[in-house]
Amino acid sequence: xxxxxxxxxxxxxxxxxxxxxxxxxxxxxxxxxxxxxxxxxxxxxxxxxxxxxxxxxxxxxxxxxxxxxxxxxxxxxxxxxxxxxxxxxxxxxxxxxxxxxxxxxxxxxxxxxxxxx
Numbered sequence: 001x002x003x004x005x006x007x008x009x010x011x012x013x014x015x016x017x018x019x020x021x022x023x024x025x026x027x028x029x030x031x032x033x034x035x036x037x038x039x040x041x042x043x044x045x046x047x048x049x050x051x052x053x054x055x056x057x058x059x060x061x062x063x064x065x066x067x068x069x070x071x072x073x074x075x076x077x078x079x080x081x082x083x084x085x086x087x088x089x090x091x092x093x094x095x096x097x098x099x100x101x102x103x104x105x106x107x108x109x110x111x112x113x114x115x116x117x
């Protein structure tokens with residue numbers, strides 16, 4: 001009996017954590033690369049996970065539709081199928097999203113910061 005109680009105490013918090021969701025609604029900005037000096041990416045996400053990806057930070061910006069496929073704190077996925085790319089990462093304690101941008105068999109480190117719209 002004591003063993004079951006201990007197992008339940010360990011598994012229940014893990015189960016509730018897996019069911020949590022991160023609110024991604026808003027504007028998230030970051031730059032590709034370890035030093036953050038690469039191409040600028042801006043994700044604008046509305047309710048229900050739909051939104052737009054802006055690539056670049058000059059007059060020649062390009063915009064593509066996106067959708068948040070997973071919003072668990074430990075597994076956030078934002079897909080941009082029009083460019084065959086996606087962000088995979090996790091929510092950090094400081095409110096940032098830490099992960100990688102995957103595109104054309106390449107992995108680029110990417111940290112996204114929520115910014116005012």
